[in-house]
Amino acid sequence: MRSTRLLFLATLLTLANLLSAQDFKKQIIYQIVTDRFVDGDTSNDNPSESAGLFDSTHSNWYAYWGGDLAGIQQKMSYLKGMGVTAIWISPSVNNENLNLNSNTPISAPYHGYDARDFMQVEEHFGDSSNSWTAFDNLVSAAHSNGIKVIVDWANNHSNYNGGGEFGALYNNGTFMASDSNDPNGYFHHNPNISNYNDRYQLQYYTLLSLEDLNQENATIDGYLKTAVHQFQSHGVDAFRLDAIKHVTWGWEYSFANSVFTQAPSFLYGEWYNNNSGDPMYHDAYKFANKSGINELDFGVNQAVRDVFASNNNFSELDGTISGENANFAWNNDQVTFFDSHDESRFLTLNNNNNRLHEAMAYLLTTRGIPVILYGDEQYLHNDTSGGGDPYCRVWMSSFNTSTTAYQLINKLAGLRQSSNDALAYGSYQQRWINNDVYIYERQFFNDVVLVAINKNDSSSYPISGLYTALPAGTYSDYLGGLLGGSGLTVSSGSGGNNPANNFTLPAHTVAVWQTTGTPSAPEVGSIGPTIGQPGIKVTIAGRGLGSTTGQVLLGATAASIQSWADSSVTFTVPNVSNGVYQTQLKNSSGTAANTIPFTVLTAALIPVTFTVNNATPTNTGDYIFVTGSTVELGSWGTTFDTAIGPMLDPNYPNWFLNAALPGGATVQFKFIKIAANGTVTWENGSNHQYTVPTSGTGYVTVNWQY
Numbered sequence: 001m002r003s004t005r006l007l008f009l010a011t012l013l014t015l016a017n018l019l020s021a022q023d024f025k026k027q028i029i030y031q032i033v034t035d036r037f038v039d040g041d042t043s044n045d046n047p048s049e050s051a052g053l054f055d056s057t058h059s060n061w062y063a064y065w066g067g068d069l070a071g072i073q074q075k076m077s078y079l080k081g082m083g084v085t086a087i088w089i090s091p092s093v094n095n096e097n098l099n100l101n102s103n104t105p106i107s108a109p110y111h112g113y114d115a116r117d118f119m120q121v122e123e124h125f126g127d128s129s130n131s132w133t134a135f136d137n138l139v140s141a142a143h144s145n146g147i148k149v150i151v152d153w154a155n156n157h158s159n160y161n162g163g164g165e166f167g168a169l170y171n172n173g174t175f176m177a178s179d180s181n182d183p184n185g186y187f188h189h190n191p192n193i194s195n196y197n198d199r200y201q202l203q204y205y206t207l208l209s210l211e212d213l214n215q216e217n218a219t220i221d222g223y224l225k226t227a228v229h230q231f232q233s234h235g236v237d238a239f240r241l242d243a244i245k246h247v248t249w250g251w252e253y254s255f256a257n258s259v260f261t262q263a264p265s266f267l268y269g270e271w272y273n274n275n276s277g278d279p280m281y282h283d284a285y286k287f288a289n290k291s292g293i294n295e296l297d298f299g300v301n302q303a304v305r306d307v308f309a310s311n312n313n314f315s316e317l318d319g320t321i322s323g324e325n326a327n328f329a330w331n332n333d334q335v336t337f338f339d340s341h342d343e344s345r346f347l348t349l350n351n352n353n354n355r356l357h358e359a360m361a362y363l364l365t366t367r368g369i370p371v372i373l374y375g376d377e378q379y380l381h382n383d384t385s386g387g388g389d390p391y392c393r394v395w396m397s398s399f400n401t402s403t404t405a406y407q408l409i410n411k412l413a414g415l416r417q418s419s420n421d422a423l424a425y426g427s428y429q430q431r432w433i434n435n436d437v438y439i440y441e442r443q444f445f446n447d448v449v450l451v452a453i454n455k456n457d458s459s460s461y462p463i464s465g466l467y468t469a470l471p472a473g474t475y476s477d478y479l480g481g482l483l484g485g486s487g488l489t490v491s492s493g494s495g496g497n498n499p500a501n502n503f504t505l506p507a508h509t510v511a512v513w514q515t516t517g518t519p520s521a522p523e524v525g526s527i528g529p530t531i532g533q534p535g536i537k538v539t540i541a542g543r544g545l546g547s548t549t550g551q552v553l554l555g556a557t558a559a560s561i562q563s564w565a566d567s568s569v570t571f572t573v574p575n576v577s578n579g580v581y582q583t584q585l586k587n588s589s590g591t592a593a594n595t596i597p598f599t600v601l602t603a604a605l606i607p608v609t610f611t612v613n614n615a616t617p618t619n620t621g622d623y624i625f626v627t628g629s630t631v632e633l634g635s636w637g638t639t640f641d642t643a644i645g646p647m648l649d650p651n652y653p654n655w656f657l658n659a660a661l662p663g664g665a666t667v668q669f670k671f672i673k674i675a676a677n678g679t680v681t682w683e684n685g686s687n688h689q690y691t692v693p694t695s696g697t698g699y700v701t702v703n704w705q706y
């Protein structure tokens with residue numbers, strides 16, 4: 001009896017952990033450069049495997065400084081007290097062992113982006129046997145404090161090809177290949193990328209001299225997927241995917257699918273500069289909308305820095321966010337940040353703590369999942385040479401829990417985590433704006449959060465003509481005046497637009513007013529992952545879903561329910577035909593929630609490289625795409641967003657592309673030209689047909705049919 005109950009409890013705990021993993025919208029992420037946080041274990045400072053890369057004086061910014069996994073583990077209560085619910089740590093795989101550049105005193109991969117062995121843990125972060133002990137200890141300490149673990153993961157490359165170990169890659173200690181010894185084609189061996197607007201170079205050339213992995217090689221494909229599964233089996237909840245613009249895009253769809261097939265997870269990637277000024281912008285949001293991989297929000301990053309640090313007008317931020325919301329389907333899954341390990345810290349740009357607080361308050365209340373860079377809550381910055389990489393990777397020299405920033409993060413984290421679903425799931429609407437003042441509202445059904453920011457350092461502003469969805473009543477500042485805010489009175493209006501009484505917003509103020517409603521029907525705010533084949537587990541989150549099991553319908557088919565709680569339901573994708581479904585949840589009394597889209601794949605994804613030789617001629621701006629009979633091939637779509645492509649033409653008029661196709665399925669397809677003006681030209685003849693392998697990687701080559 002007792003052991004049954006214990007088993008039951010253990011199952012419940014495991015389930016709870018699994019369930020929340022896929023819905024990251026309530027998380028507050030804290031980014032840690034592992035080497036620069038806390039030296040929790042001095043025995044790994046200068047390990048013999050890679051001796052001489054450590055600088056105990058912390059004066060060489062390119063050396064290891066001693067921070068490690070044990071150090072992060074020691075700071076759990078500091079993190080928990082701040083309200084952080086997820087930590088994003090440096091790539092933790094075994095990195096290369098030698099000085100990267102023999103002309104400099106020490107140039108070490110302290111940041112983790114120079115892997116030598118994806119199957120092992122780096123000895124400077126763990127221990128000299130590259131064992132999992134420190135990693136496992138960190139994961140269990142984090143989990144027992146309610147903190148999820150996100151590992152940075154670089155699929156694009158091994159390590160520097162111009163020194164050190166020259167790209168050498170190992171599989172759990174066994175040599176696989178290096179730049180000059182690669183008989184099996186594990187690497188691409190192309191020059192460095194010179195044109196960042198060329199899709200072929202982006203994916204197949206070398207990024208910053210980092211030895212470029214060939215993911216279409218079945219051994220590398222299997223190696224990277226096995227390695228990420230190993231990290232999942234050690235309890236990793238989510239991954240930040242490095243340099244996703246530079247990894248073969250179609251292969252990444254298959255990688256994401258492989259992660260979700262293994263266990264619930266959350267993925268977000270670095271598509272460096274996914275904003276409207278980037279010629280690859282359309283590719284960036286198409287990728288985010290279709291792959292199951294969300295993106296770091298570089299548009300908001302730039303706009304927040306411009307507006308709060310450089311004092312640009314709020315219209316820049318408002319325009320950026322409304323543009324992105326129109327293009328990114330999964331807005332609330334975008335990962336927002338204003339500082340990172342790759343750019344000058346905010347306080348380097350403008351050493352003004354008020355502005356930092358205002359930017360933090362914005363980040364923690366805007367749409368998307370916020371990331372706080374370690375040390376921002378302690379006002380740390382080093383301004384050497386403009387404070388960029390590596391000077392933004394400061395040593396975490398202070399852990400004061402009474403800073404205003406620490407308190408602010410704590411308060412707004414609490415609002416997002418547990419009390420008001422508007423922050424995690426809500427819409428975003430501008431309510432009042434001038435150059436210095438921005439008032440915006442988040443709303444999820446009857447949950448409303450209204451935020452007012454005046455970034456002017458000395459002038460107050462009278463606010464009149466403000467409308468809100470907050471019901472008539474009086475609201476106190478949720479921040480309790482921490483950033484100078486006070487109460488708000490609202491009268492009743494109509495159509496969700498209630499007039500607020502006139503008030504004055506003092507200089508450098510943030511006020512947050514909010515309310516929560518009681519749902520009368522189930523309210524769905526999230527689904528994760530957004531794409532998958534029959535059999536994988538998917539979580540729907542929201543509120544008022546009820547405490548007894550209801551139904552989840554994909555078309556007319558009811559899914560089998562794994563678990564059902566008031567805020568979260570997990571189901572298994574039923575055996576329905578592939579396509580996009582408006583998933584319909586009903587509570588146990590049959591009351592329907594709002595629907596949410598989910599893409600059912602035909603089967604688990606396999607990377608397949610398509611080549612079409614001697615395709616129809618194109619002019620600048622015209623591209624060849626592939627389109628075909630299953631959702632993986634765009635369901636015969638003929639637009640930029642629905643067909644698969646653009647294909648790549650390094651050997652024009654031959655075009656090729658790697659795409660992710662359903663393993664074991666027989667698919668029909670054709671190639672099309674989509675001209676710059678959208679005109680579609682189909683190749684002639686009957687459809688091509690191909691049966692996708694059930695494992696490894698596939699290749700198909702055909703001639704364009706005239």
Ligand code: NOJ
Pocket residue numbers: 111113154242243270341342
């Ligand atoms: C982007 C990472 O954020 C950066 O720090 C790293 O050096 C490059 N990708 C290469 O991995």
Ligand code: NOJ
Pocket residue numbers: 618619620621622623649652
């Ligand atoms: C690349 C161009 O950008 C594309 O538009 C064109 O179709 C091919 N080259 C062939 O000219």
